[in-house]
Amino acid sequence: MIQKTVVPHVAYNEVSIKNFDTLYSTILENVSKSNYIAVDTEFTGHCKRIVKNMEQRYDALAVVVKSHAIVSFGMTTLQELPSESNMAVYGAQNFEFLTSNQDTFQVDPGNLKFLAENGLDFNRHFQFGLPYHAGTHAVTSQRDIRSLWRDLLFTIRKNNIPIIVHNGLLDLMYIYQSFFAELPASLSIFVADLVEMFPSGIYDTKYLANQVLSEQKSYLAYLYCKYDRSRQQLTPGSSVATGNFAVRVGDPLVGSTVTTPLKRTADESVPLSQGSKRRMRAKKLNGLNKTPSIICHNYSNYGWCKSGKECLSSHDLDLILDKDQGIKREKEQTEVEVKEEEVGEEEIRETEEQDKAPSIEPNQRRDHAAHYDAFMTAFVFCHQASELGPVALKENINKINLMRLRIPLRVVKSHYSKPSSAWSSVRDKIWKPDNDD
Incomplete structure (x- = not known):
């Protein structure tokens, strides 16, 4: 991953x-x-x-x-x-x-x-x-x-x-x-x-x-x-x-x-509907198939993109640094083809936790x-x-x-x-x- x-x-x-x-x-x-x-x-x-x-x-x-x-x-x-x-x-x-x-x-x-x-x-x-x-x-x-x-x-x-x-x-x-x-x-x-x-x-x-x-x-x-x-x-x-x-x-x-980052424990997990699971699988597959070629140009160069978190290209600084430093990702990291049934429930939840908009509390992590x-x-x-x-x-x-x-x-x-x-x-x-x- x-x-x-x-x-x-x-x-x-x-x-x-x-x-x-x-x-x-x-x-x-x-x-x-x-x-x-x-x-x-x-x-x-x-x-x-x-x-x-x-x-x-x-x-x-x-x-x-x-x-x-x-x-x-x-x-x-x-x-x-x-x-x-x-x-x-x-x-x-x-x-x-x-x-x-x-x-x-x-x-x-x-x-x-x-x-x-x-x-x-x-x-x-x-x-x-x-x-x-x-x-x-x-x-x-x-x-x-x-x-x-x-x-x-x-x-x-x-x-x-x-x-x-x-x-x-x-x-x-x-x-x-x-x-x-x-x-x-x-x-x-x-x-x-x-x-x-x-x-x-x-x-x-x-x-x-x-x-x-x-x-x-x-x-x-x-x-x-x-x-x-x-x-x-x-x-x-x-x-x-x-x-x-x-x-x-x-x-x-x-x-x-x-304030410290909150991490949801297994006991606090919310059950996912079948529709949510399909959407999470789609996001997971898309994420695994991303390569440096779809890095957001504006964010990569200036740290800013007018689309913000709605941008369809990657703002991942690890990918940006890899590209700038000439580091090639292993094939299984950038070009993996994963069948839907191979994406586990734990990975689906992890993607959901990363992508969902958090409810803000005094002790929750803020990205900026x-x-x-x-x-x-x-x-x-x-x-x-x-x-x-x-x-x-x-x-x-x-x-x-x-x-x-x-x-x-x-x-x-x-x-x-x-x-x-x-x-x-x-x-x-x-x-x-x-x-x-």
Whole structure:
């Protein structure tokens, strides 16, 4: 049977109104011990038209960001652990913050369909999401998601912690608009604000993949699965390790809501009708007869397909990697002719479990989520850091990937642009306690 690569099943801490106050200090303590922090966001809209002029592109992106909303964001903290070998070992904690914009906002049906197909529970989002008001607001002493982000920035600055994103311009814009202030009027002012917000720098794993390591393809799931496949070849039987590094996911924090994959036991199986059995057999036969020649071209190259899970071609990353790496499947894996009666009941059930739309519960697996993407971004960065070494890595800090352009957005100080007044007001409140020492 052809094995399918899926996103990692890693433990994570779900943060919502149910446990926000309990976890607030623990989250900050965890961040303070970290060497790197990876972030990712899920939102209700993106810019469909990408222009090359960066000022015009920023203006178009800002319109979308101001009118749409973040529904969740993921964060993975990486702490370097002692190691008796030359291998760099990182301890990881994964978080997903459910958020709920309290203002009127727009949604892109395509974005919502994608999120729904990949398991986002909108009922849970609206019921338990951390409330926030986007844009510029007076800084208060209230403990909420905006105050958490202010405390995160204070901790990041105090402990000299870089952040990691993957193709992160839109993520950074959404975070800015949602939790700090109204986006500045120009790209240059936004960049000046980012320089102050993240003084220890920003790494973009997509830029590193494209322009530094010259990866053939650079979408996140592809990079993760490629590096994870390498890990399995180098260190069979290990948990999450490859080359000169290892990532160890820590136990969930006390008080967190943790989601883990649910697997239906034999006692919980639902009897299949004869019609269901025939449909499952058909799916099984079709699956066994798939070959790399029917791989979805768009998904293979870009990690995205407008048909989503309704696409008739394969989105299987194992098949895609096999094709890219010149690995030929054995004949019985790609061209098997199976008679209907030879497909067993157990295999039918397995196919049914893979293909059916799950009923979403807090502790069920999701194929795409902010915490998964943050973890994969962190994992990819660890691989890239081990490949590049500290000198080359540092040379490529503060370079944000720009779609359809070979040059990055450089997050550096400029003599021609000053930080915005809105950010400056927030900054003075955040950094006043340490007296700029």
